[in-house]
Amino acid sequence: MSANLSFCALSNTLNFPYNPVFNRKPILHFLFPKAKIIASSRLDHRDGIEPKKQETNHSNSAIKAPTAPWMKGPLLVEPNQVLHFSKRRRRRKDSTFIENETPDKALTSKVSGGRGKKAMNKIFHRIEKLQEIVDLEEESWETEEKEKFKFTPGALWGDKDSDLEEIGEGLKFGKGIRRMPWQKEEEGIVIKRMNTEKAMTAAEAILDREFLERLRDKSARMRKWVKVNKAGVTQDVVNQVRLIWRTDELAMLKFDVPLCRNMARAREIVEMKTGGLVVWSKEDALVVYRGHNYQLGFNASPKKRRNLVDDGPNSSLSGGGEEESVSIDGSLYEREADRLLDGLGPRFVDWWYPKPLPVDADLLPEVVPGFRPPLRRCPPDVRSQLTDHELTYLRKLARPLPTHFVLGRNRKLQGLAEAVLKLWEKCHIAKIALKWGVPNTDNEQMASELKRLTGGIILLRNKFLIILYRGKDFLPSQVATLVAEREALLMRHQFHEESARLETTEIFSATYETSVNSDILGTLSEFQLFTDYAKQEVRNDEVKIQMETQKARLEKELRNQEWKLFMLKKKIETSVKVLEKLDSAWEPSEQDEDKEIITEEEKECLRSIGLKMDGSLVLGRRGVYGGVIEGLHQHWKHREVAKVITMQKTFSQVLQTAQFLEVESGGILVSIDKLKEGHAIILYRGKNYKRPKLAPQNLLTKREALFKSLEMQRLGSLKFYANQKEQAILDLKRKLKECT
Template sequence: MVERMEVGDAGITQALVDSIHEKWREDEVVKLKFEGPQSLNMKRTHETLEDWSGCEPVSVDADLLPSEVPGYKPPVKLLPYGVRHCLRNKEMTRFRRLARTMPSHFALGRNRKLQGLAEAMVKLWESSAIAKIAIKRGVLNTCNDRMAEELKNLTGGTLLSRNKDYIVFYRGNDFLPPVVVEALKEREKLTDVQANEEDQARQRASAAIESKLKASKSPLVAGTLTETLAATSRWGNEISSKDVEHMRRDESLNKHAALLKYLEKKLALAKGKVKRAEKALAKVQENLRPADLPVDLETISDEERSLLRKIGLSMKPFLLIRRRGIFYGTVENMHLHWKYRELVKLIVRGKSFAQVKRLVVSLEAESGGVLVSLDKTMKSYAIIVYRGKNYQRPHAVRPRNLLTRRQALARSIELQRREALKHHISDLQERIELLNYELVRALAF
């Protein structure tokens, strides 16, 4: 390249980086020529230009921080009431996106003995929830896994992301600033003092009561706790076996009644859900206007039917009718098949024979074809439909009287919900009848 950008004594600046990005809009490659101090160590210049994140703030060199701090302890962690210990997925994504754009706070090159860095991170967390650490390039035997493990053990923070360039830590929902920690310690001291004072007052009161009892020679006043317990243990009424049996019977009846009331409540809720499902199903089926079978339906002979059945069953291309059933896409695909061949093969799975028969009648009415056969295979039903000898492709292969793909899915969901609720209601009714029978039988005895 003949064209190149001259870099003088100013070195790498934000203006240089902006001009490079501006040049990239026109060309894929930018050629730079360095002069002055920058040209003495081109490897370092290259690394600085490639991880450039801005002039300020400059990352703190974590290797210059002390490896061991006398008396260092991990910060005090206390989770507030009603706060989750872990971050949700959305919160984790938000913090990662925030850390992606912010400059790094520290630059690290060693793997172990990071107590000085941990102390600096805890101090940083008082004003910032995230600590971003850049991993130095060119340092031998750097392992970001060891760095992250060491810092997590020393700080107790939450690791947001880790790669060969950066390590990002979140201070955690249970992080407490030093001011709050000191306030909690003071409160604990006051609590301990109050507890000691209460214990001493309790001991003095018990000692005074014992001294008065020893000094008094008169008999104790009737009705004290000691006399009451002694009288109850000596002359109290003992519970007979009949009373125990009666109490057990009452407890069993109360459990049956509570369970019966709970099931009746569930039954009422299920009936309400069935009504809502039927209402939603009726709303979806408002757009469905099924066609009737044509009067002059074309007929085929037995020989033709047998031949067409063999051809259709041996066909590899087929249409799969899933949970949506028959909608405008099904009829459209049938006409697209009939454009290249006379037969169309449809596969239906997970339905009973009666449901498949209803589908066959609807297919004949909507497509205008002739049913050749309905066969039961290993795991499904195979439907062969013949387009007819006088077939003419309609102008609109997608009928407007059927449901759309989305409406058909909504209808399928509401039908499935209604059937499940009906089975649930039948189970609840059986359980309620059984409980009523058991309750009447228990009351009779």
């Protein structure tokens, strides 16, 4: 390439030879502005290459352009090899990304959804499609054995050191491999979760398969059932099932909460109480088969009835083997819980949660002779109350524990309290569930009764559970017995010591006075007397301090109330002065002596006309001022009667306002009537009415009237609070007299 470049001395043009090998891409990757690239044909003769013939077509002819200052000679370049920076070049879309695009951009372009599952599926399909295209274009990539495409995540970014090692069915990535965005780093060994096999039911083990299928088909078509309420499978439900078995071999049961949440336990209870076999179950329904040898009116126990079912022609298991298997079945959790509850009382068979079965508290005795709340002693430097942190910890600790008791009554819980005390010797927490469907149960009363009998601490109480903690001061029965014995022994020793001291003082008493004065000297009685006197003195001092504190507090409160009353009186004086100034700003008019007189008939007629009028003049909080009188004359301009509505409460104020309007306007007061919205004042203008030319000058303006109304309201409030303060001062003075 270096041999083919030449610089011409007479020109500033760099000469490039024409090479058909590099015809695919432009030879120059940059150009100076205002420069033209020209391919020289003169050097082609030197290298033995024939120059390209000039074509007649102008579009295919070589282009000569200005050269750079250091170039010598012209450059001739074909038109398709010139880069035009003025026009934006559009990237040509290619089906393959080998030359133009990077692999990761080709995969993720035009894929919406970010890193979601849908976007990842689209990317994977594109990878498969790209692999097919590459396999078709380059035969070197094809292998003899056509295997399913396995995409290497490291290949997207060009990791040459990435490797895949097949281990079993999985893939193990090497050190240079990058994970895909949806892959997570897995540490340790991943163990596949094994699906547990469905346990075989008693019906499947005993009955033939064809016979069982027939029963299940018949069960699916049943539309009548026995409703099992919240109380569970009671004796009434069992009697209804036996009544159905007299006419049909199958009986359907539908369960309400809580048994509908655990149908496996419901199956066990039904089979145990009825003696039948559950052959079909769906959601909250079970169908019970009565058995081959069921006898009408047979009142044997469920165990004997199960033996009759097992002794049928299709029997494969015996009742004795089943009872033996029950003793060894169950997890370690169930066995430990059963061992904890053994000896506390009979179990609750209708338990709606999985085993272990809790103790039925309703079957425990209501009253236990000689029962007393346990003795409690708190360790030194330990508070018996629980902190918030301890309470939270104990509640979390009680969550996985099994339920110990099931309760359904509110009172007479001494038997349950005794069982709880026995349980607390092995477990710190007692968990008591409340029975469903039992009327008139009150969990608050239950919890308070148990707390009174046992002295424990309630961790949780709601309509489902009561959780009791034995407390930090709880003593087991043996320890409590030892403590009580030691206390009794200590009291006996104190009694003997007191008796010995009394005998000694009687022997060595010299005189009667001495014996009288010294009969209790150095004894426990003397110490007790001194202690009582000291306690009484302390009590007297405390009472005296409380009285002095109360007296000081009352005196301080009295001073505060007197200061507030003084400030209120100052404000009242200021408000009175402002009102006097406003009252002096207006002068009421004098009433005309020559007043027009109208008859009663005219008054009644004018009153009916005024009440029927729609237009009216409403008086607000400002009262009567100059603008009201002008509005009244405006009404009289078009009609003889004017209706004024006022919102004042008392009739005396309304009457005073009506008289004031009559005097200031010069009209005649017709009537005052009570309406729904207030009082209506009817005014007649008179027969000789003349409208005044000027507005009244002796009344207040609108602003002054509003200010007067606010000041009157303020004065009333101040007087009210001043009266309250005076009453409070009198009460404080009375209390001070009582304290002294």
